[in-house]
Amino acid sequence: MSSDADSPSLAHAVALIAAARHAVVLAGAGMSKESGIPTFRGDGGLWTVRGEPPLNQYETFSADPRRWWERRLEQERSADEFATAIESAEPNAGHRALADLEAMGAIAHVISQNIDDLHRRAGQRSLTEIHGNRTWMRCIVCESRWPRAEFPVDPEALPPRCAQPGCGGIVKGDTVMFGEPIPPSALRRCAEESARADLFLSVGTSAVVYPAAQYPIAAAQRGVPLIEINPEPTPLTPLAAVVLRGPSGEVLPALAAAVRALQDRGSAARTSPGEDD
Numbered sequence: 001m002s003s004d005a006d007s008p009s010l011a012h013a014v015a016l017i018a019a020a021r022h023a024v025v026l027a028g029a030g031m032s033k034e035s036g037i038p039t040f041r042g043d044g045g046l047w048t049v050r051g052e053p054p055l056n057q058y059e060t061f062s063a064d065p066r067r068w069w070e071r072r073l074e075q076e077r078s079a080d081e082f083a084t085a086i087e088s089a090e091p092n093a094g095h096r097a098l099a100d101l102e103a104m105g106a107i108a109h110v111i112s113q114n115i116d117d118l119h120r121r122a123g124q125r126s127l128t129e130i131h132g133n134r135t136w137m138r139c140i141v142c143e144s145r146w147p148r149a150e151f152p153v154d155p156e157a158l159p160p161r162c163a164q165p166g167c168g169g170i171v172k173g174d175t176v177m178f179g180e181p182i183p184p185s186a187l188r189r190c191a192e193e194s195a196r197a198d199l200f201l202s203v204g205t206s207a208v209v210y211p212a213a214q215y216p217i218a219a220a221q222r223g224v225p226l227i228e229i230n231p232e233p234t235p236l237t238p239l240a241a242v243v244l245r246g247p248s249g250e251v252l253p254a255l256a257a258a259v260r261a262l263q264d265r266g267s268a269a270r271t272s273p274g275e276d277d
């Protein structure tokens with residue numbers, strides 16, 4: 001692959017980011033895959049090996065949450081190969097570059113379809129995990145969330161109940177199940193951030209899972225420029241103002257370095273000798 005580091009496309013992307021006041025990112029499974037997390041579909045994918053989860057997963061949970069929790073605790077004890085792959089995964093250079101771009105003020109929000117907690121661990125602060133986070137728990141009534149490690153579960157009193165005063169709703173894993181509505185608070189946040197977006201970046205996503213894919217599409221349709229970062233073309237490619245082909249772990253660090261260099265030149269110009277005081 002030729003380096004995009006000095007390409008006109010990279011320069012165009014940097015210019016769009018510099019001009020934006022509220023850049024929003026949609027991040028997908030490609031970023032997780034680069035950290036060694038198995039995909040769901042495809043060769044060796046979780047669902048290819050284990051079979052697709054039933055489409056009525058949430059219905060089954062709702063009918064017998066105690067049974068779901070018994071299995072969950074059993075899985076936590078036995079830690080199979082997929083769980084181990086996820087537990088040992090670390091944020092990659094792409095996750096860190098995305099967090100750096102936020103720290104620089106270059107991007108405002110990340111909507112991630114990934115459930116692996118790697119964005120948060122990389123330092124991303126303004127983040128909506130639209131499909132949940134496998135290391136968190138969530139109350140199905142009030143949508144309160146807790147890291148699993150901070151939510152003790154008594155195996156003798158399943159399913160666990162929400163600790164919020166006056167709630168007492170059933171608590172489940174935060175990952176959104178098949179058949180489960182995406183939590184309204186997450187959808188609201190995605191809609192608000194997308195409505196404010198004056199630039200969209202689509203990173204490591206095939207952009208075929210809805211509703212996540214609708215945010216960059218709707219933004220592009222109202223004239224917001226879209227930057228696509230992905231090794232392969234996607235349904236978003238025809239809508240993109242700039243396409244940066246490659247793994248996010250290579251493209252995002254190059255992009256973050258170029259944005260930082262531009263910011264440094266700007267601040268050097270503002271503080272050049274003779275202009276102070």
Ligand SMILES: [Zn+2]
Pocket residue numbers: 139140141142143144162163164167168169
């Ligand atoms: Zn609750």
